[in-house]
Amino acid sequence: MKQCIRVAIVILPMAFTIIACNRTNLQSSAKPQIVTSNLILDVKSKTGVVLPTSCTLILSTNYSRLDSDTWLFEIDGGSPAQFPVQLDLQPPSGGRDSAKVMERLGGISIGIPKARYYGVWQVPNAQCHATLITTSNSDYLMLERLY
Numbered sequence: 001m002k003q004c005i006r007v008a009i010v011i012l013p014m015a016f017t018i019i020a021c022n023r024t025n026l027q028s029s030a031k032p033q034i035v036t037s038n039l040i041l042d043v044k045s046k047t048g049v050v051l052p053t054s055c056t057l058i059l060s061t062n063y064s065r066l067d068s069d070t071w072l073f074e075i076d077g078g079s080p081a082q083f084p085v086q087l088d089l090q091p092p093s094g095g096r097d098s099a100k101v102m103e104r105l106g107g108i109s110i111g112i113p114k115a116r117y118y119g120v121w122q123v124p125n126a127q128c129h130a131t132l133i134t135t136s137n138s139d140y141l142m143l144e145r146l147y
Contacts, residue, residue: 033057035073043071047128047143048121052079055141058106067147072106075139087117087132099133102140111135 033056040051052075059072075081095116103110110133117132129144 043143046123046126046145047130048084048123049128049130049141049143050082052076052081054079055081058108058140069145070105071141071143072102073141073143074108075141077134077137077139080139081132081141083119083121083130084123085119085121087119087130090116090118092116095133098131098142099140102131102133102142105142108140110140 035051035053035055035057037053039057040053044050046069051073055073055075057071058074059070061070062068063070073081092115095113098116099110099113102108113133113135115134117130117134119130121128123145125147127146129146131142133140
């Protein structure tokens with residue numbers, strides 16, 4: 001009986017250490033950066049989306065286990081991105097939930113969304129998803145490319 005208790009005590013601190021380590025790494029990698037022309041060309045070739053040069057990259061990840069790439073951008077409301085398909089206005093009820101997901105992924109604060117748009121399209125060998133959240137002064141764009 002005493003031997004079982006010792007094993008449980010050793011396993012629990014290790015699990016908490018791993019969780020804390022992953023959380024720290026995710027937040028430290030989310031430093032907003034001005035996009036370069038190379039990144040704009042890369043996103044356009046992979047998704048078909050033309051980003052304005054004034055946007056900021058918040059997060060870029062590659063999930064090899066899920067065969068997907070994800071980008072999160074903050075875009076000045078005066079210079080919108082151009083999409084290969086029309087994004088559809090979504091019901092207001094899901095806007096806050098989408099904003100919370102983006103906030104957690106990017107370690108940012110979006111505030112209260114005014115509108116949420118969503119679209120899906122095909123590119124060679126992949127499917128792209130776009131979620132666009134508009135606020136009073138900025139837009140937040142999450143692009144996902146699924147292989």
